[in-house]
Amino acid sequence: MYQYDKYDQAMVDARVAEFREQTRRRIEGHLTDDQFKPLRLKNGLYLQLHAYMLRVAIPYGTVSSRQFRMLAHIARKYDRGYGHVTTRQNMQYNWIKLEEAPDILADLATVQMHAIQTSGESIRNVSADQYAGAAADEIIDPRPWAEVIRQITSFMPEFSYLPRKFKIAVIASDEDRVAMRWHDFGIRIVKNENPENGAGEIGFECYAGGGMGRTPFIAYKIREFLPPTQILSYLQAVLRVWNRNARRDNIHKQRMKILVHDLGEEEFRRQVEEEFQNFLALGQDVPQAEYDRVAAYFAPPPFETGLSDEIDRSDPDFALWADRQLVAHKAPGYAIVNISLKPTGGIPGDMSAEQMELVADLAEKYSFDEVRATHAQNLVLPHVRKADLYAVWQALDAAGLAGVNLDLVTDIIACPGLDYCTLANARSIPVAQRIAERFADLDRQRDLGELKIKISGCINACGHHHAGHIGILGVDRKGTENYQLLLGGSGSEDVSQAKITGPGFDEAGIVDAVERAVDRYRELREPGERFIDTYRRVGFDPFKESIYG
């Protein structure tokens, strides 16, 4: 994976010094709270109900053992011994003291990590496929371009006070594992296969204007094929069109998706292309040589050859786990291991410092020193020899990390909700816990198959309820917590926006409603159909009838 050189290190160190200075000016009263707020947000510090939250960037979800141990250290020293994996592959801490934040950032910098632009109206950490470099279906590893983009979007002067946040995702396969089209800007790396002029070269298919929140939009494809070395010009064109033309009078209408929608896809594209030509003419793009330098860090690890693809399945508990949590690796004899952070009754995405250290040890010993964070709030060991799987499973099992529920009904995405968040209308975590308890029986889960439930505690949609096969949205109804049920969303390559079923429910009622929807699916499904497939085939009404029947 990528290693900082002296330049990267100096920039991150400078950022720590700058934030220390800004914090000092705040504490001494030279900065008002209003003036300080964007500065701390650009360093990942967000004020929640009880304390500051710190969001640490895990660029494109890739983290080394050494870095993961530092994340554990921070959990233990500055938080309450826990961390929380977010839907954008970052790590969040919920009990941070402002005066300690500069020290945390300094600790992070010692392992080439930071919290730069992880909150506020910034160009956020770049998401990428958690199986990058391991997936059998990828065209190239998307991370080198994600790293180039990370660097060029760090401290961009023209775009340092954007109308709102700006999120980028990069994938390189047909399957979308990061909800790319729910991002402000999405890249799918493609190969030019056009027989007319196809030289097999790599390009970017570009998407813009996606986002969740109170006005959800799925990103439009705005360019079929961008030469990758023009990405800086193109991104600046997109950002400039937005920065200059977005509304600034209503925070709820300032995301780029609103501008794309207001201008219309065609006009937005036209303006971007015009600005793109302007930037191209400046000749300021990052050359191929720099990409090559970065890409060398992502060279495949030295996979052993001649390994057996056999897995000893004699332990039935292990076999159950292996059937669910493993994904095909491109190297023979290796597997991708998914680690569930969704134990029944637990908080989705939470893990203890001890668990982090255990995973770091396993990565070091069995996975070429790499861990990945996923947008579904789980972890991945990307490169495990099949012969080592049993040992890995035993260690995970002993640490409470051998859950069997990847993409099943209990693999729930949930935002922090009213337990932490000042904006929340309702709690998300207890609803996730109740649903997980209701469906805890593994045979039942496996029978139901892939079913993605996503829960947000308010309309801001941090829990991705718009993209849930089943979505749950917390609302405030005359001062009490109430939950709306949504059906039919997807964050994958079959992207779609979920639709509200009707009147909301209380906490017990929403769990029952989910169960009724799921039971209806069992009655209606045809062989091989997932929940979402059945929903798409039969439509909304049969489900609505059962839910409100």
Add this chain to the structure above:
Amino acid sequence: MADTGETTLLRFRDDAVPDEPAVSLDAFFDQSNATAVRIEAGDDVRLLLPALDRVRLVEIDFPRFRDGRGFSSARILREAGFTGEIKATGDVLVDLLWFMRRCGFDSFAPDAPLNLADVEIALNHYPNVYQHAADDAVPIWALRHPELNRGTADNA
């Protein structure tokens, strides 16, 4: 620049201070002898480009520090080859200065005085930059590749 005290005018140019008051974009086009223009956050600065050769000063206003439209306005002027003064006015805070300098601003007339010691620190935090802007800072990627001659189109 002295490093103590406070100021409401910072200037990074050696030429004479333009003495003409800046007029609005509309007024500028009405007055054929005007040489100083004021750009509001919502103005399209590109309207000014055909007339740039008679402009000595462009003031760009920041009604609220969070409103970053002025950054684009300044950089567009520099991209068009403007070498006159670009002054940031309004809610100009010390933590914006480095970004503003990089976008081509070379003078600052903030509503609230800036502490000069803080200015000095804020402008010198970062040893390098990750990308081109309107200044002459060399991006880190170019420092990494001294073999590339930036005079040629190496990314064609």
